[in-house]
Amino acid sequence: MSRRPSPSSSTAVPAARYLIGIDGGGTGTRARLVDSAGRRLGQGEAGPSALGQGVDQAWRNIRQAIDAAFLAAGLTPAAEADCALGLGLAGAEVATRRERFLASAPAYCKLALATDAATTLAGAHAGRPGTIVAVGTGTIGLARHADGRETSANGWGFPVGDEGSGAWLGLLAMQIAQQAFDGRSAAGALARAVWRTAGGSRAELLAWCEHAGQQRYAELAPLVFETEADDTQAAALLAAAAQAIEATVVAIDPRAELPLALCGSLGRRLEPYLDAATRARCVKPAGDAIDGALQLVREQIRQPLAPGIP
Structure with a gap:
């Protein structure tokens, strides 16, 4: 599994073919796949990805949910470099958990992380x-x-x-x-x-x-x-x-x-x-936590920032 560059890296960020919104809590993880034009392609689910239950488990279930979303869309999972990921995860407000999670992130072309509450709020009231x-x-x-x-x-x-x-x-x-x-x-x-x-x-x-x-x-x-x-x-x-x-x-x-x-x-x-x-x-x-996660990563694509808690 390739790793993503450090947030401070000057490496040019390629355009994303796919945007993926993640809603991760203590019971389960949902992933929604959309294309660069915002068309919804598929959705997948997996086990919990709350960071308090472990970073390795979180990434394992996030990746399983993403693969399931591609499968639901009738697509082969794309390379990480072709995907931009917005995540709302329970426990992401704890700095040590967040840092471990980001340090072990695969090499997605863009990654934006917030708490599940923040993405739920953004989705529920459309920002x-x-x-x-x-x-x-x-x-x-x-x-x-x-x-x-x-x-x-x-x-x-x-x-x-x-x-x-x-x-x-x-x-x-x-x-x-x-x-x-x-x-x-x-x-x-x-x-x-x-x-x-x-x-x-x-x-x-x-x-x-x-x-x-x-x-x-x-x-x-x-x-x-x-x-x-x-x-x-x-x-x-x-x-x-x-x-x-x-x-x-x-x-x-x-x-x-x-x-x-x-x-x-x-x-x-x-x-x-x-x-x-x-x-x-x-x-x-107006929408759900995945809508908020997609909004989060779209905003970061428009105005690149180091991933963190908004």
Whole structure:
């Protein structure tokens, strides 16, 4: 695998035949392939590419998603030098992770890296001022104000932060299952659903938790929704998740001046649980995080910059 030149290199950058937008999080990676005229050609998916789960894994899954996008387009994967890559990755705000990721990058003709929150915001509001709360495996709120300022809240990472997220819900669901197992609380529908998934004995639950990370805890989140009607503890978790989203919105836009886009699989699913004032501010996203990643790399092609966090 060839390596890309240092950002400070004076080597001339060739024109890209293909632009590729990447949305990478703690559960999966999506790649969208477009040609130099902006025509969408194909899309592919692979495993997680959040940088907190490892740089080698991130690049492996990014490359798999890119290959899948070329395959979906009926094309042989192009040489790296013919591709410009825009990436929005969870964990890219951590400098050491970002530096390791960029240092091991293949030799794409252009590479632009941002956080997944930044590309989600750019895609949701087509580069205009607005706010997003992205809720999936993790949770992050980000606002771009009319004066160009950006404010963020939540998104401190699992397990200490990311309130309202799938991993957060799954962790709390496991706690409920453990408490019910040893008699500290009643065994409701949610606890029994977790036992069916993770194991019905103390040894099985301990083994599951020993090997579980952010992605695996997030896989328990659907059980909370599925048992809400029959379990007051599940209903309370969803109410708490909605409150966490509401608090995130207030923190990033305290004057409630900007349109709000709820993004991510759980963001849309939790919208009905929000208070009326928050729901009234919600708008349909203009685009997704991949649109934002493509916008990012187009901007860098027009005005070359060293890759980094916008």
